[in-house]
Amino acid sequence: xxxxxxxxxxxxxxxxxxxxxxxxxxxxxxxxxxxxxxxxxxxxxxxxxxxxxxxxxxxxxxxxxxxxxxxxxxxxxxxxxxxxxxxxxxxxxxxxxxxxxxxxxxxxxxxxxxxxxxxxxxxxxxxxxxxxxxxxxxxxxxxxxxxxxxxxxxxxxxxxxxxxxxxxxxxxxxxxxxxxxxxxxxxxxxxxxxxxxxxxxxxxxxxxxxxxxxxxxx
Numbered sequence: 001x002x003x004x005x006x007x008x009x010x011x012x013x014x015x016x017x018x019x020x021x022x023x024x025x026x027x028x029x030x031x032x033x034x035x036x037x038x039x040x041x042x043x044x045x046x047x048x049x050x051x052x053x054x055x056x057x058x059x060x061x062x063x064x065x066x067x068x069x070x071x072x073x074x075x076x077x078x079x080x081x082x083x084x085x086x087x088x089x090x091x092x093x094x095x096x097x098x099x100x101x102x103x104x105x106x107x108x109x110x111x112x113x114x115x116x117x118x119x120x121x122x123x124x125x126x127x128x129x130x131x132x133x134x135x136x137x138x139x140x141x142x143x144x145x146x147x148x149x150x151x152x153x154x155x156x157x158x159x160x161x162x163x164x165x166x167x168x169x170x171x172x173x174x175x176x177x178x179x180x181x182x183x184x185x186x187x188x189x190x191x192x193x194x195x196x197x198x199x200x201x202x203x204x205x206x207x208x209x210x211x212x213x214x215x216x217x218x
Contacts, residue, residue: 001034003088004213005129007099009181010137011174012164013147014194015201016097019137022202023209024095030215037087040097041075045082048075058162065113069121072103077125085129100126101134101181101189106163109177110170133212135205136182137194141171 006023008016017040024036042052051071054060063071076099087094100122107113139147148164182191190208194201210217 001213003091003093004133005084005088005094005096005131006209007096007101007131007134008137009098009101009105009134009189010178010194011139011141011144011171013144013151014137014139015147015198016137018198019135019202019205020095020097022198023205024093026202026206027093027209027215035090035092036095037083037092038095038097039079039083041079041099041102042072043075044079044084044096045075047078047082051075051078056162058165060162062162065107065111066117068111069103069107069113069118072107073121073125076100076103080126080129088129096131099131099134101136101178104181105174105177109180110173131188133209134185134189135208136178136189136191137201138175138179138191139194141168141175143195144175145171 008020008023010016020038020040024038027034027036041048042055043049051074055068055071055075084094084096100118103122104115104118108115108118145164145168179191182189192201192204192208207217209215
């Protein structure tokens with residue numbers, strides 16, 4: 001089967017990283033012919049990971065939405081050039097934890113940057129390398145933040161990235177933005193209830209992927 005590009009989106013604590021890994025494992029179990037890589041944004045490539053550190057640093061003064069967006073797209077361009085596109089060209093499936101829809105939600109709808117600017121940057125940088133499927137994990141903002149805090153406690157990690165530290169109103173706006181994105185791109189995006197056990201959410205995601213590309217359901 002030709003290579004596919006799948007992205008997972010959603011607010012803080014919705015389980016994107018966990019579900020990306022579980023989906024990759026499920027795909028590999030379908031056939032030994034499946035080659036799957038899991039990557040993330042911001043980051044993924046060496047240069048983009050350095051930009052990630054800059055973007056998430058809560059010790060720095062907050063950037064303007066435009067500065068932030070330009071940095072995200074600089075990281076995305078490098079990520080596409082060095083990781084995503086070469087993998088797809090080699091016939092590998094790519095699962096990415098966040099992509100352009102996060103910029104539309106965080107810096108656009110919730111951050112106040114106009115959609116025209118983001119759309120223009122996306123056309124320049126991403127062009128026709130859009131995901132074939134985007135899973136948007138939906139969860140009440142307060143529950144997502146609780147999960148993110150619990151995750152840090154389990155890791156004995158005092159680090160809170162700059163976005164996790166923003167107020168509840170921002171995260172509520174963020175959730176609404178992702179729901180709107182799902183409605184605006186129905187052929188690409190599917191909204192998935194991220195509440196409940198990890199295995200239950202994973203099954204919901206697999207059913208969508210299996211239906212999209214006629215893969216075994218069981």
